[in-house]
Amino acid sequence: MRKLIALFGLLFMAAPLFAAGPSQVATLDxxxxxxxxxxxxxxxxxxxxxxxxxxxxxxxxxxxxxxxxxxxxxxxxxxxxxxxxxxxxxxxxxxxxxxxxxxxxxxxxxxxxxxxxxxxxxxxxxxxxxxxxxxxxxxxxxxxxxxxxxxxxxxxxxxxFPKTSSEVQTYSPRELSGNELADREFLLTFDDGPTAANGNTDAMLAILRQQRVNATFFLLGERLQSRLQQTPEAQLAANYRGMCTGAHGWEHKSHSTWPEWQNSIELSIGLVRSQLPDSFVPLFRPPYGQREADSGKFFDDHVLRVTLWNIDSQDWNAKVDADHVKQRVMTLMLLWRHGVILFHDIHAKAQTAVPWLVDQTRTSGVHWIDCHAFPPTGR
Incomplete structure (x- = not known):
């Protein structure tokens, strides 16, 4: 399987991991x-x-x-x-x-x-x-x-929208947005990993365990392949134990315009499922939230759910620091009262934000849901 993955890795050129963010990022002290x-x-x-x-x-x-x-x-x-x-x-x-x-x-x-x-x-x-x-x-x-x-x-x-798709709207009830959760329920999610051994991904996993919460990690196929060349499969699986792992595509490029988007999903899902079977969940998050409007049948045929978000931390954005990120997310949790929170484990800001958020909400009635319970039954 590794030879097949390596072949596709040569075919797919790397894409930037950054989107064009808003001209002014909303932050509140x-x-x-x-x-x-x-x-x-x-x-x-x-x-x-x-x-x-x-x-x-x-x-x-x-x-x-x-x-x-x-x-x-x-x-x-x-x-x-x-x-x-x-x-x-x-x-x-x-x-x-x-x-x-x-x-x-x-x-x-x-x-x-x-x-x-x-x-x-x-x-x-x-x-x-x-x-x-x-x-x-x-x-x-x-x-x-x-x-x-x-x-x-x-x-x-x-x-x-719809000329440029994003997380702002769903195409069908089968797509998950975070609005499926009950009041005060929140799910932590992380995109774009894993990083190299002993990098930001490993640090974030350790922090989550310290805080006794878990999260869903949407992994890029090419990054997971690289990490497997550094870390034995059993060790990497142990690193993610208790967490959930879905796919983010083979590389970070828009799946709404890429002719190879189906191959990207199949390869990345296949790699995550085979290498991290205990943590694998049949969820796919499109880079930038962009996907084809008529892709629903493909996901249904592959028994996958598109998983978007309704709280964007903007932690990847150079215009904000970790303090901005944590206070922005807290404000949006108060506003939307439930949802899926988007972080990126390739960046360090969540390592500051997540412990602060857990501490701030400890006695407020907020529930950080088990990633294995998402989506809720019947949704």
């Missing part, structure tokens, strides 16, 4: 939030605030015409229908999440809007305002910038 997030009630309070702040940014974006939106997103053209569809999706998710976050609201609790349902949330979000001298004034000023930038990240992906 969590120290401006004046309360600890040390209980389910405290988590809900912070969640309500982020939900309303994102809703405010979403409401403001709806006032932009096409020219203004293109200018803001730095695009020459956009798919207006896709943008409108995703705005509708976000309002629906915000309303559902806000209902969960406000389930124990009292008149004295902050960020408890009057009424219920999407219409009431739209109204409350559009009129959200916090005085600078207020206890939450510093957070509000920072949150406005964060959510405007974060919404721009999302709307840019929506404006390009």
């Amino acid at each position: 969590r120290s401006v939030w004046p309360d600890p997030i040390d209980s389910p009630a405290a988590f809900d309070r912070a969640s309500r605030a982020e939900l309303l702040a994102f809703g405010r940014a979403l409401s403001e974006s709806e006032q932009l015409d096409d020219d203004a939106l293109r200018d803001r997103l730095k695009l020459k053209s956009l798919d207006r229908g896709s943008v409108e569809h995703m705005r509708s999706v976000y309002w629906h998710r915000l309303a559902a999440n806000y209902a969960l976050a406000a389930s124990h609201c009292t008149p004295a609790e902050p960020f408890c809007a009057a009424g219920s349902g999407e219409s009431a949330l739209r109204e409350a979000a559009a009129h959200l305002s916090v005085a600078a001298e207020d206890r939450y004034g510093a957070w509000f000023q920072a949150a406005q910038r964060f959510h405007r930038n974060y919404l721009s990240e999302l709307l840019r992906l929506a404006a390009l």
